[in-house]
Amino acid sequence: MKRQQLTWADVTGPVDAKKAIVVIYDIFGYFDQTLQGADILAFSDAHQKYKVFIPDWFKGSPCPIEIYPPDNDDKKKQLGDFFGTYPPPKVAGQVPDYVKAVKDQDSSIEKFGIIGYCWGGKVVALSVKADSNPFSIAAQIHPAMVDASDAEGLSVPTMLLASKEEPDEEVKKFEDNLKVAKHVETFKDQIHGWMAARADLSDNRVKEEYERGYKTVLEFFGKNF
Numbered sequence: 001m002k003r004q005q006l007t008w009a010d011v012t013g014p015v016d017a018k019k020a021i022v023v024i025y026d027i028f029g030y031f032d033q034t035l036q037g038a039d040i041l042a043f044s045d046a047h048q049k050y051k052v053f054i055p056d057w058f059k060g061s062p063c064p065i066e067i068y069p070p071d072n073d074d075k076k077k078q079l080g081d082f083f084g085t086y087p088p089p090k091v092a093g094q095v096p097d098y099v100k101a102v103k104d105q106d107s108s109i110e111k112f113g114i115i116g117y118c119w120g121g122k123v124v125a126l127s128v129k130a131d132s133n134p135f136s137i138a139a140q141i142h143p144a145m146v147d148a149s150d151a152e153g154l155s156v157p158t159m160l161l162a163s164k165e166e167p168d169e170e171v172k173k174f175e176d177n178l179k180v181a182k183h184v185e186t187f188k189d190q191i192h193g194w195m196a197a198r199a200d201l202s203d204n205r206v207k208e209e210y211e212r213g214y215k216t217v218l219e220f221f222g223k224n225f
Contacts, residue, residue, distance in 0.1 A: 010035065013042035013051035019225060020051040020109045022099065022135075024091070024120030027082060029062025030054065031197035033210070034117065040214045041115070048222055051109065055098050057091050065197060088119065088145070092126035099134040113137040113225050115217065117196035118144045121160075125150040128158070137225040139217055142166065142192045148173030157181035157224035161213055165192040183220045187213065 010030060013020075021041055025034050038052040063082045067075040099112055114135045116124035121143025128138045129150060137156055140146075142163040151158070151174045158178055162171045168186065175184035187209050191198060195213045200206050 009056060010038070010054040011051065012038050014049040015051075016108070017042075017049045017051040018108060018110045019048065019113065020053060020102065020111070021113045021115055021221075022095070022102075023052055023054040024057075024095075024114065024116035024123045025054055025062075026118035026120055026193065026196045026198075027058075027063040027086075028065045028068075028197035029056070029058055031065075033199040033201060034196045037195060037210075037214055040211075041218065044214070045218045045222055048225075050113075050221075051106075053102060057086065057094070068198070083119070086119075088122040088126055092123045092130065095123070095127045096130070096132040096134050111136045111225065113139075113221060115139040115141060116143065117141045118193060121146075128154060128156055137221060139220070141195050141213070141217075142190075144192075146170045146174060148177050150174065151177035154178060154180055157220070159183040159217065159220045160185075161195070161216065162186040163190045163192045163194055164188050181224045183216065185216065 023038055038054055042050050042052045067078045070076040070079045103109060112135050114124050114127060121140035122145045124138050124140050127133060128135055135156060139159045141161050143160065146166050148170055157180050159182060160171065160174060171184065171186060175182065187194065190209050194206055195210055199210050201210060
């Protein structure tokens with residue numbers, strides 16, 4: 001299946017895949033590193049292929065990556081304004097309808113998983129806690145706003161891959177609160193964003209850990225999805 005770039009989503013993966021992964025990108029939208037990650041998810045597991053959908057929640061207007069890190073007042077304001085326009089609860093509330101639309105378009109898909117990066121990690125946390133959760137498995141990758149209480153009561157296998165910038169204590173509490181199949185790991189020398197838009201793949205160490213991160217996701221999904 002060739003990559004499809006639609007007004008509402010980027011889609012990759014085999015046409016005959018029976019399982020799908022919805023990717024919630026970070027605030028910087030469709031970056032090459034994120035799209036490359038989607039291809040890895042779709043095609044790299046020899047035993048299980050996935051259709052991967054990346055909805056465009058920002059309608060073509062993502063947050064400019066130049067404002068991160070927010071190291072001055074203007075950047076902080078721009079970042080705050082963006083989060084105010086796209087708060088995770090607002091987007092999480094739209095996710096079930098998106099999955100329903102995909103099902104209506106492709107009835108061959110039997111199960112859905114979800115992966116989110118940074119801001120998208122919080123969207124994942126809220127989506128799988130909701131009564132309307134349509135997902136069978138979830139992954140948060142260098143998630144923003146880690147909250148241990150988000151792990152309470154989850155009923156689907158869950159993983160969290162943290163960078164050196166996520167709060168260790170909150171990540172540990174999140175892990176302790178999970179009562180389902182889980183994998184929680186901190187990549188101690190990687191920055192927030194190393195598996196998505198902020199990944200500097202020209203750096204051999206970052207590339208190595210980027211690839212290991214996706215391998216870890218695929219192994220967890222392969223066992224639990």
